[in-house]
Amino acid sequence: MRPTVALASLLACLVATPAAAQIKIPKVKSPVAAAAQAAGAPAAPAAGPRTGDVRFDAQVLEITPASVDRLVKGLAAEQAMGARVEAQDLEAIDRENEAARKAHERARREWEPRYKEWKRCTEGVARQAEAEMGPAPTAADQARLEAVAERVRAAQARGDMAEVKRLADSIAAATAPMAQRAVAVGNAAPAQAKAKCGEEPVEPPYPAMKTPLDYRSVREAGMQASGFTDVQYAILRERVVPFVVDQRSYGRMIYTDAEVETLKAKRPELEPYADVLRRY
Numbered sequence: 690m691r692p693t694v695a696l697a698s699l700l701a702c703l704v705a706t707p708a709a710a711q712i713k714i715p716k717v718k719s720p721v722a723a724a725a726q727a728a729g730a731p732a733a734p735a736a737g738p739r740t741g742d743v744r745f746d747a748q749v750l751e752i753t754p755a756s757v758d759r760l761v762k763g764l765a766a767e768q769a770m771g772a773r774v775e776a777q778d779l780e781a782i783d784r785e786n787e788a789a790r791k792a793h794e795r796a797r798r799e800w801e802p803r804y805k806e807w808k809r810c811t812e813g814v815a816r817q818a819e820a821e822m823g824p825a826p827t828a829a830d831q832a833r834l835e836a837v838a839e840r841v842r843a844a845q846a847r848g849d850m851a852e853v854k855r856l857a858d859s860i861a862a863a864t865a866p867m868a869q870r871a872v873a874v875g876n877a878a879p880a881q882a883k884a885k886c887g888e889e890p891v892e893p894p895y896p897a898m899k900t901p902l903d904y905r906s907v908r909e910a911g912m913q914a915s916g917f918t919d920v921q922y923a924i925l926r927e928r929v930v931p932f933v934v935d936q937r938s939y940g941r942m943i944y945t946d947a948e949v950e951t952l953k954a955k956r957p958e959l960e961p962y963a964d965v966l967r968r969y
Contacts, residue, residue: 738932738952741943748920752928752948757955760925763915764962767969770910774902782899789896796893803890810886818878834860907969926966933959934967 745751837860844852912922928942932952944952952959959966 759915763911766914767911768965770907786898811882814882
């Protein structure tokens with residue numbers, strides 16, 4: 690999830706203030722401090738967690754023992770993924786990707802002439818098949834067929850179905866030989882092409898490039914392990930950070946009394962992930 694989305698959603702859990710206090714927000718480095726200033730909080734750090742009413746909804750979840758337990762699962766997954774991120778050999782990944790690209794280029798250079806030869810061969814088979822079907826109808830042939838078709842329409846208009854049947858039979862008799870040859874040649878052409886030209890050379894697929902793991906991989910692992918949505922996870926995580934990362938200042942966010950008690954009780958379970966919370 691993009692940090693800007695988490696920050697925007699985080700404002701929902703702060704105490705509402707008059708609109709005039711939110712018109713101009715100075716640039717600040719800390720997302721927590723930015724949220725606090727947007728809510729009109731005083732500049733001086735609070736001595737302890739600030740308590741009051743919090744508006745919970747589908748995105749801003751209450752901090753309960755159960756929600757913290759799920760967050761801990763997410764942080765453990767973040768920690769494991771973070772170790773994988775740090776252990777990556779980025780240069781080796783680049784070398785592997787470059788080797789795969791070069792191998793694909795070589796395969797294409799080998800495939801292209803074979804495909805061109807196969808296509809030339811099959812086009813020759815197709816031309817031969819067209820020749821075997823006999824000459825195509827001339828303009829005069831087309832004109833005669835259209836004249837008969839006009840007589841069929843006229844017979845239909847006057848209700849002379851016997852004449853319609855007779856004319857239709859004559860058209861079928863005139864066109865049947867060519868149609869039969871076309872069907873026969875069309876059915877035989879694929880087998881002839883395969884026998885003469887072989888199977889179509891398959892174009893080498895572009896290889897899947899290896900993508901290095903990054904910050905997004907860490908947060909995605911945490912979110913999936915917790916079972917929260919990305920917004921729920923980001924907001925809950927951000928609200929827990931002050932209790933674990935910097936216990937001298939609890940930030941500018943508002944908590945309920947019950948949330949404060951929960952966080953104090955759960956702090957020992959959260960503290961092993963202080964570095965994860967700080968880095969990611």
